[in-house]
Amino acid sequence: MLNSAISKQLFIMLLLLMFISLGLLAVLEGPVDIALTNVLTIIQAEFFNVSDSIIKWQQNIIIDVRLPRVLIAMFAGASLALCGLVMQGMFRNPLASPSVLGVSSGASLGAVIAIYFGFSLLSAWIIPLFAFIGAGISLSIVYRIASNQGQTNIATLLLAGVAISALNVAATSLLLALSLSNWDVARMIIYWTMGGLDGRTWDHVLIILPVVFSGFILLLFYSKPLDLLLLGEQHALSVGVDVKRTRRNLLIITTAMVGASVSVVGGIGFIGLVVPHILRLILGPSHRYLLPACLFGGAITLIGADLFLSLFFKNSAIPLGVVTAALGAPFFLFLLIKQRVVIN
């Protein structure tokens, strides 16, 4: 663990650098080679309305295919990592994460309901809205069941999360099975539940970007209360944190962020669990450093996973969630074992 404030700040700067360079790399990487200078002119042209010496097909690929993909990967990864961080802090539990607490599956169920009943045809915002409602209902049920008299029982919280998750997954499968008679709807549901980053457009960017960005800004206001909540509800209350209100606000923020990212990229597990953990082991428990670190760390992880797939498994359709889990889980186990050695 890094101890001095300067080393922590340096580490975050390092993450920022990695974030920028991976982002650039991801824009460069693809089936056709487009030179870095061309990429830069195209991006410059797009944002500053200069249109000289641009090759049209390259512009289309960069602007309409690669850039949205990279931006969505960034914001979805950041959102999942931030939500995991906040949930772990809020519930004082290292195992809490959007997927473990049933929030991701709730968001999926909400979205599938919207598709099944045809609401999704009305507007592009219907799926995110339903995903948000689904995530919110799941999380509030889990939270209500687990908390009594201002105390949250951690084992109950996790068990309730697992149960609600199972229920959500079952309901999603049921809707899919029912929709098979109507192939158009079924195809949409299947396509949507597969998740991932393929075929994502600027519409998706517009859904995820404002939610995650404003969510992050709001979370910054809660970095102190989150530190205090780590010590327990009674401690937080006794030093002046309005625990109920803080929890409620944090739940709304994280639910919106999970809803937005799930509705755009589907359920991608393990980022919300592993990234905050790894960063906490490096930076310590203070949220002042962890919040920006998770923003960059989550983004780096998802862009990295996507790059990894497109570099090494070009022609096989491996879901992104498989990569994040396959890379994240062993690293996480390694850190756990290492930590155990230090303590003993």
Added chain:
Amino acid sequence: MVNETINKQQETKPLLSGKALSFAYDINTQISDINVDCFAGEFIGLIGANGAGKSTLLKLLLGLLNVKKGTVEVNGKILKKLKRREIAKQIAFVPQSFELPFAFTVEEIVLMGRNPYLGPFQLASSKDKEIANQAIQTTDIAHLQQRKVNQLSGGEKQRVIIARALAQQCECILLDEPIASLDICHQFETLDLIKTLTQQGKLAITAIHDLNLAARYCSRLILLGKDNQGKICIVGDGSPEQVLNKQNLKDCFNIEADIIIQGQYIQLDNIKPIQRIN
């Protein structure tokens, strides 16, 4: 001593008071109609058997639990109407159970006591740090200052939490069995420390199991027990001499003891449990 207390009550307004407090966890734990006035400079020991409602009463006075009926007032203001930040400037709390599994340093934890005075992005100023440092010196944990709290022993953690409460600079400090996990030396030191604070004009209310230490240190004892309907009520309230009598010991603790006078305070000796007759 008794007269002194009465005089004080007539002179000054209570710092912290509960009026007709009612509360219920479940059928077995019901509090009804408890009235209590606490004054600056008092060191109040909250005594009673397990499950007698000591922690519950403390949490009601602090607003951690919401009263069903009645009001809690701090400095003449109704607690319910105050924001948690405002309450945290008036009342500090040392909880009974705490796990500190996260790697904050001792200094960081103590500085958290300054939270009610700081805005969301405001960092601790040198004055805040000085106040925290003083609290660290007072509680004898200066040698632990840069250590991680998750590596400390139970007693060390307890002192860190007391230091954090001191850093809040409140008029009232409520403690839920602060000496339960301390070794004998630190039990005395902690109670000495609280006593010094009360002599400086603060109010301390502590739940405490050790009746002899309570009799020795506290200026006033509040004994909680159950009335004939099984509801929690105040059985005795007054100086240790008034509260610790044979009848109360028998009714509330089911013990027999010799009550002896040792210097300025009374002590229990020869304590025996009374055989229960079914």
